[in-house]
Amino acid sequence: MLWVTRPRLHLDRVASPWLVDRFVDADAKFDFVDEGQDVPADAIALTIPGAELGPRDADGSTFRKILRKYSITDPVLVKMADCVEAGMAFSLHEDLPPLSEDLLQHSATLAYFSEGMAVRYPDDHENLRQSFPFYDALYISMWANYGEGAPGFPEHPRKRIDQLQEARDWTAFFGNK
Template identity: 35%
Template sequence: MICRFVDSEADFVFVPKSMIGEVAQRESAIPFDAPGVELGHHDDRCSFEAIIEKYELTDPALLRMAKVIHAADTRDMDSDPLARGFEAIAVGYSLRFPDDEENLAHQFEMYDALYAWCRLDVAKGQGGDKA
């Protein structure tokens, strides 16, 4: 999502949690999906939602995708019927590819496939409002 909707030339750097602030400052990087950062979990919202809000993303399919990811990434698993499957596949990728960079490279396809499905869902007028 970041490469497609925010910065097509984004580089991802993975560091231990204890070094996030230091590396972000040194590299002028924007940390995300980590404790205490702007683009992290806040209240009942996940990092994906924080990114959508920060960058004012309004693509209806992306907003539909956010419902799935929110449900899978928070304590709200039953709020979207796709969440359990999405979470299972994401965990499977983590088990198959424990290296963060390799995992990310493989998961791009999963996110692209989910986005394609969300485009179809929105076009059909479903939009995730039905369980």
């Protein structure tokens, strides 16, 4: 399926395509339409004003709207939605939501990462391609703390990494992407 969003990607407009690609539509293709440009009839609009999966508003980020629309209840993805929303607030110098210190750190990291990727990869298709592995890694590390069935992990990073690698077949989990 074709999914479209606005160009000049930033946080929610990268996280949401990642969510779609990894958990909604394994055959997703992404393209971009300028504001005021018509969305192709065969496409699903993301973060476009007026769309069902529109931009952040009182109902939350596009990321959270996708979770609701597709009844995705994975607790890790719910925490990631919290981080996406807090990261957007951080970027816009808005009041941050009440989150734990670790989630606030993830949120600030997402904001900085997103800005850096937009500078490093101004081509939106390349930005998505290069950013998706970061979101895979974020999911994996957050799964260690919030995932269902995640084992308790030792403090030493190398041991945590080894146990995370053994805990799941991550390549298969992410559809060999």
